[in-house]
Amino acid sequence: MYEGPVQDLIDELGRLPGVGPKSAQRIAFHLLAAEPADIGRLQDALQKVREGVQFCQICGNVSEEQTCRICKDSRRDATVVCVVEEPKDVVAVEKTREFKGRYHVLGGALDPLSGIGPDQLRIRELLARMGADDIKEIILATDPNTEGEATATYLVRLLRDFPGLTVTRLASGLPMGGDLEFADELTLGRALSGRRTV
Template sequence: MKYPEPISKLIDSYMMLPGIGRKTATRMAFFTLSMDKSRVQEFADNLVSAKTDLRYCKICGNITTDEFCSICKDEGRDQSTILVVEQPKDIMAIDDMNSYNGLYHVLGGVLSPVDGVGPEELNIKLLLNRLRTNDAVKELIIATNATPEGEATAQYLAKLVKPAGIKVTRLAHGLSVGSDIEYADEMTLKSAVQGRREI
């Protein structure tokens, strides 16, 4: 059956979301039709706000509404460690377990020559600049995902940072190969952070 254009477009829009196929998108579109107009407007406003009101922290690359994120502004955090992640969502997954109290740095992805992602496309220069200008940093914990690209990125960063005399560690392999940090359970994340190893 061919739906009217507005509902077809809404279904197509929902299908842009990761993991949403046509059936789920259709269900979501028809649910949206059943919602009160003010709720739909609130939903639309939240989408626009997330896109227009958020920016990246000038220090670490985390998402924020200000120039600097709340983690970078928190002087009570351990200034001697920086935990490097692929995406801002990884910070939330690790910080929610409350067993790491240091700083973070978001790369914005991983090295992937096949996809045209080299060192220049990642937030590596900002990280190296942070390490050069901050003598308090003693350890860099690399928490990229346990994928071939994540491992290659970890090795690349270790090779860049080790000559500066900063200890470089990697999350322990409590995370299974091919998994993403955001989907790991709390205990797996906790043991991975606590059992990190030098590379």
Template sequence: MWGYPEPIGRLVEQFMKLPSIGPKTATRLAFHVLSMSSEDVEGFAKALHDVKHNLTECAICCNITEKTPCSICADASRDDKVLCVVQDPKDVMAMERTHEFNGKYHVLHGAISPMEGVGPNDVRIRELVQRIGTNEEISEIIIATNPNVEGEATAMYISRLLKPFPVRVTRIAHGLPVGGDLEYADEVTLAKALEGRRQI
């Protein structure tokens, strides 16, 4: 590939499989690996192997974990009554960084997107409904899907599905970021900000 020795060419091709990595960045990364020590390269390879082979899904919340139940589901100090529904495992990490949420999670592993052929059965909605149906302690579901078309469609679908259950379904607020200016905000963001207004 591109006149490089075959091992470098193969490594460049592998890096290009990663999101937003083009040929130039992939080549730079491949040559960086070449300059790393053998121990660092072996550590990198082991980390890749472990991520693929040593992780599983939590039997309760569907988050990625080394053992099931995950540490959040097993934590007795967390509020069992409030469940935050997120699209991806990385969203759990984002919520945890705020140190504001002390409930538990449910990870959907995607969002409903008919354009991409992703329906309700392709994400973990069935598991969410089963979880709510078998756990009478849950009193509130916070839907924290992304503020885009797919996230909104998923939130609406879940809220309709949960109508028969005696739980309060809420949606995280969307709107202007802290430090943002009104003049630079798009119409949808401003509409969401007005929708989510609160008394001060």
């Protein structure tokens, strides 16, 4: 509809999730009127992400170095590991300020229809951690939806054989069928403090 570069930018912005044609147009004209330095910062951020983001070799979370800040922090209890689906779930749990242990990011949840089985998740890495570290409790904090529940059930069966290990699941309080990342801090905090053995 527009000529040249403006339409190209609107098209590219419109491909992003949750950005419709009107939003894309609005953002494009905002950038058209923005300072070159403002656009530059967005370009730099894109370039860095394009060049590849590092993931923590221990927990699988987004990281600036080989090992993330949480895994490096000796004040965090290494004997309690909270297993989540995605890096954004780590941020959600951190916001509650209720958790002082470490994390393990699976990289998704079991979803056979989309071809995501145990081998597509970081489950082997979790079992390796079980062998290497002195983990006393695993908190299963996958999403309270079908895939997340299936993943939790699968992990409970796998972890049953480890002697002296307690496996817990986030307490009810989270609305079922929802997404962990959209829970408010209070609800998520209560679910965390009220976790039960499974």
